[in-house]
Amino acid sequence: MATDAPTAINLAEKLASFAEHWSPKIVGTFNGHDIMVVKVKGEFVWHSHPDTDDFFLVLDGRLTIQTEHGDVELGPGELFVVPQGVQHRPVAAEEAHILLIEPHGTPNTGDPATAVAKPRI
Amino acid sequence: MATDAPTAINLAEKLASFAEHWSPKIVGTFNGHDIMVVKVKGEFVWHSHPDTDDFFLVLDGRLTIQTEHGDVELGPGELFVVPQGVQHRPVAAEEAHILLIEPHGTPNTGDPATAVAKPRI
Numbered sequence: 006m007a008t009d010a011p012t013a014i015n016l017a018e019k020l021a022s023f024a025e026h027w028s029p030k031i032v033g034t035f036n037g038h039d040i041m042v043v044k045v046k047g048e049f050v051w052h053s054h055p056d057t058d059d060f061f062l063v064l065d066g067r068l069t070i071q072t073e074h075g076d077v078e079l080g081p082g083e084l085f086v087v088p089q090g091v092q093h094r095p096v097a098a099e100e101a102h103i104l105l106i107e108p109h110g111t112p113n114t115g116d117p118a119t120a121v122a123k124p125r126i
Numbered sequence: 127m128a129t130d131a132p133t134a135i136n137l138a139e140k141l142a143s144f145a146e147h148w149s150p151k152i153v154g155t156f157n158g159h160d161i162m163v164v165k166v167k168g169e170f171v172w173h174s175h176p177d178t179d180d181f182f183l184v185l186d187g188r189l190t191i192q193t194e195h196g197d198v199e200l201g202p203g204e205l206f207v208v209p210q211g212v213q214h215r216p217v218a219a220e221e222a223h224i225l226l227i228e229p230h231g232t233p234n235t236g237d238p239a240t241a242v243a244k245p246r247i
Contacts, residue, residue: 072132
């Protein structure tokens, strides 16, 4: 098989390859966006993204996305897009696994100074 | 609850609301893209999208994406992005349920003349 043969991206396998929370890993790219998986538990920080919407799809567990307009409760197979500029905070009582899509280079906290690096796995 | 309160998008509920194959339904929007669910069975047509990558995430069932560079086999929780301009044909022996993301207005066949409308559900 050629090294550039097209290959499926198995999200469960990608998620099994790391343990840390709130540290998105890039698993693919799409139209200038990073496709990422992340494990979350506890409370993130309130933040917004001035230049982009923020895509969340829950793969496993439960996630609350608190927003300035109200809270959204998500379980497996449920998604929510936080509109550009809307203040939000993801919260998970227990570990949850999430698929994220954001433009390449988007800081996860909305602020480059406090953002974590996003390695490709 | 205000009518514009943020609400989760439940993909299984959306998929349960229609039966036809190869007819993507818009369930949300993200950075100028449509987020869609589609039921597929059988063979689609060979096509490419000259201006966009093409995002496929299998939610249920199995999908083969034949491409000019080789075939990709996808099961639940597996995704593949067909790069811009690459000829491809989705094929499913049995019904499969897929999450698609494409720029708003992208014809599903790559050709406006043969594309189906994409209603919002």
